[in-house]
Amino acid sequence: MGAIDLLFEALQLVLREASLFAAFGFVVLGIGDLVIDAAWLMLAIRRAFRPNDRPRVATNLPPARQPGRFAVFVPAWDEAEVIGGMLRHALAAFGGGDYRIYVGCYPNDPATIAAVRAVADPRVRLVVGPSAGPTSKADCLNRLWARMIADETAEGFRFKAVVLHDAEDIVHSAELPLFDSLIERFDLVQLPVVPLIDRRSRWIGGHYLDEFAEAHGKEMVVRAALRVGLPSAGVGCALDRDALAAIAAARGAPFDPDSLTEDYELGLRFREAGRTATFVRLPAANGRAVVATKGYFPTSLDAAVAQKARWMSGIALSGWDRLGWRGGLAERWMRLRDRQSVIAALLLAAAYLAILCGGLLALVGLGTEREMQPFSDTFLLLATLATGLLLWRLAVRFFFVARDHGWREAWRSPFRAMVGNAIAILAAVRALSRYNAHRRTGHSIWDKTAHAFPAQVPAE
Structure with missing residues (x-):
């Protein structure tokens, strides 16, 4: 057997094994997604036939029985370009509400400190820690918590x-x-x-738009309905002061400085402590968009890969070690879904490898009598199911993107899915490296990306 024949046989072997592995994995994951789709659809139907069960707009929520003061925590490392605009907009948006904004900075970041001081508003409290930055985001949040407690004591x-x-x-x-x-x-x-939407990054930055439209339009809604652990997104999240104090009393600080994803873990630890949580998706008023937190996401390939790698290493890998598999069946299933991102990236890599091998086989066999061995009936069935589930998945995402962002963005979503797949594969490789480094040192360093704040804030 010649070298070309050996190459042909090797490519066929890789093609068959990678294709079978990818098809089987996509079917398994796709079935899990179908269950979430069905649960969301049942909730939507129930709400349509029982419209008075829940308020349909934020203005219909009952007023607070005991209105209180809010502490807004904003950790900031190397954020001189955005923090001033963010604070000015927040002060204007919150208006005369009862709140105080705590901004955490580092002594070796004078530009960010100067930007915060330039806002010059008594409702903004600058907190400069004793340690040079960056430490971890959780460490910065803990310093804000300590300052908040000190203010409570001093001011009564x-x-x-x-x-x-x-x-x-x-x-x-x-x-x-x-x-x-x-x-x-x-x-x-x-x-x-x-x-x-950053018009300069329709594909890399835009793929976040598609993923969040589905995740925060469906997945989080289902999780809240199932009353399982609700992961905090770290932004647009309110935490009861006494509940957070109980977490702090149990482990010395409310946020774990050794965690790669302290916000995600905190939401699950609230559940383990018997605390309640909800995800609220309500329009501000009739005909208005939902009350939400907006912002730009990474627009370059390297920045997107770095961010996704942090999420994967903290949730899928480190989260397995730190949080385990506690809770009932629904809770464990949701944790499995949280941790399947690395497996999904591996399946995607196998699928693209199979496509590459198929193309190489066609080139190697070009002009010869070599023929590929036929695929088994089992594989053909799995491939058909996987293809059907993929088309359904793209259709579901199309629906949620169209609902939140219009038809033009929805038509881009199937093509952006390929961009998201490439980012996920690259991020999985970096996540494994980051996770191994974290296991060796046991410490987390703030791995942030450059941020942007719009010159003109979009209408609510």
């Missing part, structure tokens, strides 16, 4: 809740009244996150 009052935001966030004017009402019933209240 207690905050009602802590609200988490990032330095590039565009907050909503209806956010604090909504939190004021619902935090009396729930210990954690999470709003949707809506990525802004």
Whole structure:
């Protein structure tokens, strides 16, 4: 057998095995997605036939029985370009509400410190820690918590809740009244996150728009209905002050500085402690968009890969070690879904490898009598099911993107899915490296990306 024959046989072997592995995995994951789709559809039908069960707009929420003061935590490392615009917009949006914005900075970041001081508003409290940055985001949040507690002691009052935001966030004017009402019933209240469209990055930045439209339009809605652990997005999230204090008392600080994804873990630990949580997707008023946190996401390939790698390493890998598999069947299933991103990336890599091998086989066999061995009936069945599930998945995403962002963006979503797949594969490789490094050192360093804040804030 010649070298060409050996190559042909090797390519066929890789093609068959990679194709079978990918097809089987996609069917398994696709079935799980179908269950979530069905659960969301049942909730939508129930709401359509029982419209009075829940308020349809934020203005219909009952007013807070005991209106309280909110502490807004904004950790900031190397955010001089955005923090000033974010704070000015937040002050204008929140208006005369009862709140204080705590901004955490580092002594070796004078540009960000100067940008915060330039805002010059008594409702903004600059907190400069003793350690040079960056430490971890959780460490910065813990310093804000300590300063908040010190202010309570010195001034003789207690905050009602802590609200988490990032330095590039565009907050909503209806956010604090909504939190004021619902935090009396729930210990954690999470709003949707809506990525802004950067016209210079329709494909890399735009793929976040598609993913969040589905995740925060369907997945989080189902999780809240199932009353399982609700992961915090780290922004647009209100945490009951006393519930957070109980977490702090149990482990010395409310946020774990050794966690790669402290916001995600905090939501699940609230559930383990018996705390309640909800995901709220309500329009501000009739005919208005939902109350949500908006912001730009990474627009370059490297930045997107780095961010996705942090999420994968913290949720799918480190989260397995740190949080385990506690809870009932629904809770364990949701944790499995949270941790399947690395497996999904591996399946995608296998599928693209199979496509590559198929193309090489066609070239190697060109002009010869070599023929590929036929695929088994089992594989053909799995491939048919996987293809059907893929088309359904793209249709579901199309629906959610069209609902939130219009038809033009929806038509882009199937093509952006390929961009998202490539980013996921690259991110999985980096996530494994990051996870191994974290296991060796046991410490987490703030791995942030450059942020942008719009010159003109979009209408709510």
